[in-house]
Amino acid sequence: xxxxxxxxxLRATIILLITTIYHLQxxxxxxxSSNSTEDNKPEIVFEESSFQTPTIFLPIIARNKxxxxxxxxxxxxxxxxxxxxxxxxxxxxxxxxxxxxxLNEWKSKVQHLYHRIDFHYSEEPQSYAKEKxxxxxxxxxxxxxxxxxxxxxxxxxxxWADYIFFVDCDNFLEEPxxxxxxxxxxxxxxxxxxxSTSAYSNFWxxxxxxxxxxxxxxxxxxxxxxxxxxxxxxxxxxxxxxxLRRTASADLxxxxxPSYQGDYDDLIMFAYAAREAGVQMYILxxxxxxxxxxxxxxxxxxxxxxxxxxxxxxEATIDRPPLLTSEYLSVPEIxxxxxxxxxxxxxxxxxxxDRRDRMMTIFKExxxxxxxxxxxxxxxxxxxxxxxxxxxxxxxxxxxxxxxxLTKGEIGCFLSHYNIWKEVLEKRYKKVLVLEDDIxxxxxxxxxxxNMMAELEDxxxxxxxxxxxxKVMNPDKEFYVDGxxxxxxxxxxxxxxxxxxxxxxxxxxxxxxxxxxxxxxxxYLPIMFNQHPEKDWAKHFWPRDLVALSADPLLVEPTxxxxxxxxxxxxxxxxxxxxxxxxxxxxxxx
Numbered sequence: 001x002x003x004x005x006x007x008x009x010l011r012a013t014i015i016l017l018i019t020t021i022y023h024l025q026x027x028x029x030x031x032x033s034s035n036s037t038e039d040n041k042p043e044i045v046f047e048e049s050s051f052q053t054p055t056i057f058l059p060i061i062a063r064n065k066x067x068x069x070x071x072x073x074x075x076x077x078x079x080x081x082x083x084x085x086x087x088x089x090x091x092x093x094x095x096x097x098x099x100x101x102x103l104n105e106w107k108s109k110v111q112h113l114y115h116r117i118d119f120h121y122s123e124e125p126q127s128y129a130k131e132k133x134x135x136x137x138x139x140x141x142x143x144x145x146x147x148x149x150x151x152x153x154x155x156x157x158x159x160w161a162d163y164i165f166f167v168d169c170d171n172f173l174e175e176p177x178x179x180x181x182x183x184x185x186x187x188x189x190x191x192x193x194x195x196s197t198s199a200y201s202n203f204w205x206x207x208x209x210x211x212x213x214x215x216x217x218x219x220x221x222x223x224x225x226x227x228x229x230x231x232x233x234x235x236x237x238x239x240x241x242x243x244l245r246r247t248a249s250a251d252l253x254x255x256x257x258p259s260y261q262g263d264y265d266d267l268i269m270f271a272y273a274a275r276e277a278g279v280q281m282y283i284l285x286x287x288x289x290x291x292x293x294x295x296x297x298x299x300x301x302x303x304x305x306x307x308x309x310x311x312x313x314x315e316a317t318i319d320r321p322p323l324l325t326s327e328y329l330s331v332p333e334i335x336x337x338x339x340x341x342x343x344x345x346x347x348x349x350x351x352x353x354d355r356r357d358r359m360m361t362i363f364k365e366x367x368x369x370x371x372x373x374x375x376x377x378x379x380x381x382x383x384x385x386x387x388x389x390x391x392x393x394x395x396x397x398x399x400x401x402x403x404x405x406l407t408k409g410e411i412g413c414f415l416s417h418y419n420i421w422k423e424v425l426e427k428r429y430k431k432v433l434v435l436e437d438d439i440x441x442x443x444x445x446x447x448x449x450x451n452m453m454a455e456l457e458d459x460x461x462x463x464x465x466x467x468x469x470x471k472v473m474n475p476d477k478e479f480y481v482d483g484x485x486x487x488x489x490x491x492x493x494x495x496x497x498x499x500x501x502x503x504x505x506x507x508x509x510x511x512x513x514x515x516x517x518x519x520x521x522x523x524y525l526p527i528m529f530n531q532h533p534e535k536d537w538a539k540h541f542w543p544r545d546l547v548a549l550s551a552d553p554l555l556v557e558p559t560x561x562x563x564x565x566x567x568x569x570x571x572x573x574x575x576x577x578x579x580x581x582x583x584x585x586x587x588x589x590x
Contacts, residue, residue, distance in 0.1 A: 053085045054162035054183065054245075055115070059152035060090045061145065064134050065169040066097040067306045068293065071313075072169050073106050074326040075290065080176040083113045089155055091148050092121040094128060094141075096302065102329060109328040134305070135296035139264060146266045149254040153242075162245055168238045170293035170309075171202070172323060178289055182241040188249055189274060190282040191236035192289035197308075197315050197443070199223060200294045203283040204235035211235075211268040228286050236281045237267045238292055251277035291316070311443045313365050317358045318440060318559050334367035339450060341500075342429035344370040347416045348437040349377055355437040366446050370435070373420065378412025386411070394517040394537060406518060414521040417496060418514070424506040435498045439469055439556040452486055452551050453500070459483055464505030464547045465525065469497030469556035481549065490550040492526045492533055498556045499525075505546060512541045 058076070062069065079086075090107070092100050100121045111117045128140045149166075156164040163183070167173065171194055175181070182190050194202045201223055206214035213235075221227045242249060253273050254266050262268055274281060293308050316323045325331050338344055346363075348356045356372060363370045393406050417434065424432055433449075442448070449468065456463060461481065471494035472478065481487040514524055517540045526532040527541050529548035538544060 053082055055160075056081065056086045056179065057152075057156035057159060057161035057164045058086055058088050059149070059156075059164070059166060060088060060103075060169065061148050061152070062090070062092040062099050062103060062169045063094055064097050064099060064302055064305070066095075066099045066102055067309045068170045069099065069102045069106075070325040070329050070331045071172055071309075071323050072167075073102075073329065074324045075173045076167070077110060077113075077326060077328065078176055078324070079173065079179055081179040084115050086114050087116040087159060087161065088114055088118070089152055090117065090119040090121070091152075092119075093144075094126060095123075096126050096134070105330070106326060106328055133299070134302045135298055135300040142264050142266065146254050146264070146269065149266055149270075153252070153254065156244060157250075162243070164242045164244060166238075166240055166242075168292070170305075171239045172290045172292070172312075173239070174290035174320075174323075175287050177287075179241070181284060181287060181289075185230050185282065185284055186243075187230065187282045188243050188246045188279045189236065189240055189252075190230065190284055191238075191240035192287075193222070193283050193285035194239060194290050194292040195223070195288070196292055196294050197311060198294055200292075202236060202238040202240070202292060203233050203281075205231075205233055207234045207271070211262050211265075211272060222283065222285055225285060230282050230284045230286070232280050233283050234275075234281065235267070235271050236283055237271075240281075246279075248277050248279050252279065288320075307444050307447070310365055311441075314362055314441050314445075317361055322361050333364070336363070336367055336369035338369045339433070339446070340453060341431055341433045342427070343424075344368060344433045344435070345373045345420050346370045346435050346437060347373050347375045347420075349375045351377070352437060359435075359437050362441060366441070368446070373416070376412040376415040376419070378408035378410065378415075381408055381411060389415075389515055391515045391518055394519050394540060396536060397519055399520075400534075406520065410520045411518065413496075414514075414518060414524070417521050418510075421501070421506040421509050424501060424503055425510065429503055431500060431502050433468075433498070433500050434496075435469075435556070436496065438559050439497045440559045442553070442555050442557070445555050448486075448551075448555055452555075455484060455486060456549075459487075461487075461549070462547055463549050464502050464508060465529070465549070466500040467493065467548070467550035467554070468499060469495065469554055470499075470522075470550065471495045472554075478550075478552075480552070486551060486553075487549050488552040490526075490529070490548055491531050493531075493550070494522050495558070496522050496525065497558065508543075508546050514541070517541070 060076075065072070077083075090103055092103055100123065103119060103121070107117050107119050128138050128144075131138050131141065152166075153164060165179065165182075173192070175192070178192050182192060191202055199220065203222075204213045205218040205222065206216035208214050218227075218231075222231060242252065251273065252270070254270050256264070256269050257273055257276060259276070260269060260272050262272065271281065291312060293305070293312060296305055296308075313323050346356075346359050348359065359370075360372070362368075391411065397405065399405070420432070420434055423429075452466070452468075456466070459481065466487070467490060470490070472490075473492045473494060477491040478488045481489060509524075509528060512528070519527070519537060523532065523534075523537070524541075525546070525548070527538045528544055528546035530538070530544040530546075531548075532538050
């Protein structure tokens, strides 16, 4: 023991001596440094450089999405994230459309821009065994999709990607900086909130014991941006970013865990795996990121999905810029048609160029050959022009809501429709479609309009005018036409958003000399089919035998209603009849 103590003390003494010498060297070096000349100053110390931009692995799993791919790919290529940091992995099979040819064309034109693009596809088979349609999810289809997503996840790990970014082919990322926003959130799994034409989105605020959607009070305020931020949720799907640098991400998987006892569904199984790994999902709604299509119902066809894509494009024109398509794809235009009408009129004020451009974009998407008809601008009407046309306001007329007389806008609106009625007679048109420029087209507008016209023929109905858009005042007084599922006999109705007119109907509307006892056009039409509650007004017009019908449900509605943001009425928000000015005064104003 004594010997061990001596050895220990000796070692301690040696260590102390070495340490003292070591510190003495540094002290002498500092002294030399302080006495050195300018020539012996230490070299400049450089700051550390920034980190490289993280790499992104973006899988694209596409089936029967030819109608959505030009828009989808257009927004993928418009992401502001460096393309050299993005690897794209594409899988496509079981298609009955030209999905693969579109993807091949796009890949050939953009592959030099991205770090890497891998494309794997098969043309056969075109459907799964026991599949009843493209919206039918069989067990085999679920298993195949789950395996593809799992393979994508494994490939991303194999490539040492920093993130994997899942974006379904019917999700459209209109915000170019989406990836930057998601990365800045610093979450293992985070999704940009996407909107749709309904209350559907890519997140759930609650789930049932089996992992399915559960309604919660937080959902709608989040969807409507009444609360904004990055919120923990039990489910995100369709479009989301996974941070593969996080250690917990190694336990994420799409294939079912041994402990999983639920239904075989890729979304539910992935969310379950995230919970088991202790990974929280988040939804980010600080921006408008874009939109997604609503999933098809079991019995829906591919044509239904095509119609939904068209509807999404039409809806996007109302308060946002139109949806963009890929710059690298040749997208064929839809052949324009008059849909069996002699003419399709679109009434639009020349000074409302924004509305005209929007309507022309819509007609292009729908394949409708419509003619722009310059509306009569009531604001520019003069006393002389009113007198020349023989226009007189109906004695005793007062607006039912405001108690006022006619506005100049209402006079211009009536004359715009009146001029079309005259042209129908002059050109001997049998039937025409008249549309105003402030309308929102309903889902399946075009096939529903064609089906409505076919039903008129099938039922051999006599008709003069058929509303496709209006304001129903009393639905309890309206009844379906015998044998019809889409036509009703209308009661007192407001608005002239859209209607089909026959030659005989135009004649009846002109024969009563309406300019000599003018009322707003949407009051005049119910008078003429004898369903107006103001009998004192109606007695000035005879005969009141216009045969009017209406689509039910309606095919168009206003883009905006009174009180909503961006609501503008060119008829109501104008000066009154008794404020009519001379030509000189109008020219000075304009």
